[in-house]
Amino acid sequence: MSDLLAGPAELAGGLAVHGADTVDRSAAAPVREQLVAREVPARLAAKDPTLWGPDAAAEAQVRLGWVDTHERSRELLPQLAELVEELADLDHVVLAGMGGSSLAPEVIARTLGRPLTVLDTTDPGQVRAALTDRLDRTVVVISSKSGSTVETDSHRRAYWQAFLDAGMTEAEAARHLVVVTDPGSPLEATAAEMGVVTILADPEVGGRYSALTAFGLVPAALAGVAVTDLLDDADALAGSLAQDRDNPGLALGAALGAAATTGRATVALVSDGTGVDGLGDWAEQLLAESTGKAGAGILPVVVESPDAPGATGPDVLTVSYGGALGPGQLPGVEADVAVNGSLGAHFLTWEYATAIAGAALGVNPFDQPNVAESKENTARILAAGAPAEAPTFTEGAVEGYAPAGAPADLAGVLRWLLDGLGDDGYLAVTAYLDRRADAAVAGLRPLLARAAGRPVTFGWGPRFLHSTGQYHKGGPPVGSYLQVTGAVTDDLPVPGRPYTFAELQAAQAAGDRQALADRGRPVLRLHLTERAAGAAQLLDAAKGTRT
CATH class of the missing domain: 3.40.50.10490 (Glucose-6-phosphate isomerase like protein; domain 1)
Structure with missing residues (x-):
């Protein structure tokens, strides 16, 4: 990080982007030069809806208000x-x-x-x-x-x-x-x-x-x-958006686009500990839902700490984020790109950069063509009832629902899922649980990432359906999916509706499984018949997958 900060930075409105130019110039044809040649910065600042091609123009026409x-x-x-x-x-x-x-x-x-x-x-x-x-x-x-x-x-x-x-x-x-x-x-x-x-x-x-x-x-x-x-x-930064130089949004967007088109389409989002808390979760949705379509996309991975598994890698672009930086280095943060500044400037910079990355990838960053699929499946299941399913194995407080041919034990089926990722796959862990009371389940991500040596993401359901769910269905078809559900002991009615919250939650999980399975990708569901015991058991099994 200290070497990164010692190099030139793109700075405007109190926000600095370090390292982006180096990433961009590692591509055979630097993205930024192409964007400037097309006058993209000025056109984007002027809300030109044609930047993403004729098919995207109608959508962009009514979705560019974020610029100002x-x-x-x-x-x-x-x-x-x-x-x-x-x-x-x-x-x-x-x-x-x-x-x-x-x-x-x-x-x-x-x-x-x-x-x-x-x-x-x-x-x-x-x-x-x-x-x-x-x-x-x-x-x-x-x-x-x-x-x-x-x-x-x-x-x-x-x-x-x-x-x-x-x-x-x-x-x-x-x-x-x-x-x-x-x-x-x-x-x-x-x-x-x-x-x-x-x-x-x-x-x-x-x-x-x-x-x-x-x-x-x-x-x-x-x-x-x-x-x-x-x-x-945001206002302090906005004046830079039309510029070819001294434009942090352009620098970050070009780096994201260059990395994604040269073998580093996974972006690890790492907090550097300088006072911007949780930005990775917001940027995850922005990047995944904006770019994950038409078989392309940037896969964001929110990591727990700079030294967490998956924070770095040969096909990973590591991007740290934070507030104001003091002199000297930030121990433990080995980033390719560092983004630092005030929160309002962060929001506008990342939005601009995502739109730029969409242009580099040739996708419309403003639609979400696959998000409705799981919603439609959920509605059908709520109306007709969930299909009957029998577990392929039961082990302690965990029931497994695995594809045909998968091992019939917890440790074995987790290892099978990870081994199937190959050299270009990723694993998405999605948990339809209580993200407060069942927070420990999030510990699966670093454990499985260490064992897999491939990108592993984690999302709470149904929250992730409005975020990375688009990438899962519209992005590169190389994902594998681990869904974790849990028994409900005290249900709650949805007033004025013929279903309860537990029934809605179960239908959402089943609807998403169906959408993923329809794409021919591996989907493993693990159901915790007793949540605390099942979560502990699952974490122990994940620890045992290390090779």
Whole structure:
């Protein structure tokens, strides 16, 4: 890292990108030179929708508002200040949203040290824990761009019923909800019927690019964040976006594109410990969902620490991120590219870089053509019921549901899954569990990455369906999938719906398995019949896969 920081940096608006030029110039035809020759920086800053080809132009035409949404978002500031003052007695802020509606606010709150409960799950245990936490002091931000997100609609229904069951009138309950959605969405109409305050988001910004719109700013402001600072940070950087030089977004985007087209399409996202907390989870969605389509894409891997398995490798581009850097080196961080600066500048830089990488890869960075597939499968399963499945083996508190020909024991089937990755595959671990109570399961990622010697990602379901789920289905067809589910001992109804949260969660898991299996890729499901014991057993088995 010290050698990296000693070299030239691309700097603007207080954000610096180190090492990008070296990565780009390692390609036979540097990407940046090609982009500049096409006048891409100026055209992107001017929102030219033709940059990604004729097939993408119609989508890009209505999705480029992120380039300057930080300017329009200032119009929200008086409304946000009034809302914060009006709801000052409600000091427990819950955000019910998925994907782009939840990831950026979570990063903002974690980085700036403000309390925010993010509810982006259908696990009944996690939902119940949120519903029973300081209900009388809770304000719930219901965030959905489309206004029809099934998880968020279920959260809205559950909270509304909880408020009424606590003895509130409908008018009192309505005060505890704030809706953020696009103009004209079904949720806008529902909120009006309920008497709930609605703040409309920028309709020309896609969900994963919406950090500096109402989706990011409303929950952050209610949590006590000075959101004006985020907009100021982005504004300080924005002037660089049209430039051929001194443009950090261009430098990062060219490096991502050059690496992806020269054998390093896996990007390890590593926090350098300098004060930007959780940005990797947000950037993971941005990169995976924007580029993972048409058989191409950048595979982001969020690693736990600079020395975690998978942080480096011959076909890995290691990108560290953080806040302001002091003099000297940061021990243990061996990055190819380092990105450091304020959070608002980070958001705009990574969005710009992702759009640039899409141009280099020849994909539309604004659509998500495969995301609906798992949703449609889920709806069919909820309507018709889940297909009957029998475990291929049972071992302690773990039931295995493995493809034909796989070993019938836990250690053996994990080794079989890893051995099948070959020289170009990756493993995606997806856990339809409680990411608070079952947090230990995330320890599977580094254990399996060390054993595999290949990229291993980890995602909580259904959260990842709004993120890396697009890459799993639309990216290079070389993935293998380990799905972990768990028994539910205390279910929770979804008010006004003919299913419970556990049934919805199970249908989402089954729907995603079906979408993956239909592509002919290996899918192993491990079901924890007793969660704590099964998780411990699974982690022990993963430790035993080391070679």
